[in-house]
């Protein structure tokens with residue numbers, strides 16, 4: 001385990017401990033997943049688009065820069081409203097994917113539609129994240145790709161301005177993004193696409209539903225009525241005004257603070273109908289002892305200060321595993337999480353990282369092939385390494401509410417999806 005060296009200087013941080021129940025009303029940044037999809041669909045559309053309240057963070061800025069490098073006009077100077085004016089896509093260009101799964105998997109299909117060469121690379125660790133099935137699928141749909149390194153990245157897409165498309169079989173058990181990437185660009189393929197998944201289950205079903213929903217909102221004809229098969233008709237995408245919802249996964253550590261401290265946290269600006277898995281989250285937090293309500297004020301989570309253990313298959317919501325693990329550490333009974341073997345291929349091997357760092361604080365935690373088993377017992381303060389993983393930092397922050405002296409080696413990794421995390425968190429905990 002252990003990520004390769006990052007270029008960004010690390011930012012040590014001591015997680016604040018809560019002396020009182022946390023009470024906060026928060027306005028949080030936009031959804032990473034919606035911002036990424038809206039940028040891609042807008043760059044491929046026939047007319048201009050706007051993104052209201054997008055996420056400004058490393059992943060989405062890299063997405064904007066990647067599309068801009070291929071010729072799209074993407075203006076992100078206004079925090080509240082980004083503008084995208086499509087323009088014929090051309091190479092040569094270089095796309096820095098950082099550590100972003102969305103950029104590494106959504107942009108290569110777009111590059112196949114560009115006329116010219118587009119090179120891709122990113123942080124050292126991203127080269128280990130699964131990409132092979134997407135490369136193979138794109139090749140079988142008519143895209144020329146040179147893999148120049150020993151793994152999947154770095155690579156060069158030799159775009160010709162068009163992709164034939166058609167039927168393709170893919171094993172997307174490592175990441176739903178392998179399918180989303182193909183679908184988002186597919187309306188612009190000559191024959192559209194029929195993607196058939198064959199293999200162990202595809203994780204993150206809600207993210208695939210978001211892809212289909214946003215494609216349809218942009219005017220694409222998508223058939224997802226057969227399990228594990230997605231068909232996208234060729235046709236123009238329309239430019240539109242995208243309303244980006246607050247990021248639910250980014251809100252989860254704040255909601256967890258309500259459970260741990262017996263407080264109340266409200267996320268403002270939550271829509272009545274959401275593209276994110278709010279019902280799954282509600283059920284998980286309620287089973288752990290929280291109360292989740294939606295009102296005109298927003299989405300509110302209340303806790304009692306007593307957290308219950310949880311046995312759950314988290315395959316739909318793998319990115320929540322880290323904060324739920326922190327909650328499970330503070331629970332009144334054991335927890336068993338399954339269905340998340342694929343998060344070993346996220347920003348770091350998350351199961352190994354969680355087991356290692358929580359063990360270092362005195363936890364009784366066992367890593368299984370596809371999950372974790374946690375038997376709560378008192379934890380002690382100590383160093384918690386984050387491995388460039390924003391959600392490891394979120395987990396450590398939640399633990400620090402109840403355990404004094406949790407020292408993160410680097411909280412700067414939260415810039416991947418929420419640069420303001422340390423400031424927002426400290427303000428919420430200290431009430432200042």
Ligand SMILES: O=C(O)C1=C[C@@H](OP(=O)(O)O)[C@@H](O)[C@H](O)C1
Nearest residue numbers: 033175176177203204207318319
């Ligand atoms: O499509 C998306 O926006 C995402 C899909 C999921 O990826 P995996 O299916 O690889 O888990 C999720 O974990 C990631 O944070 C965002």
Ligand SMILES: C=C(OP(=O)(O)O)C(=O)O
Nearest residue numbers: 099100101102319346347
């Ligand atoms: C898995 C995640 O990110 P990525 O989009 O880089 O896969 C995540 O944000 O938890």
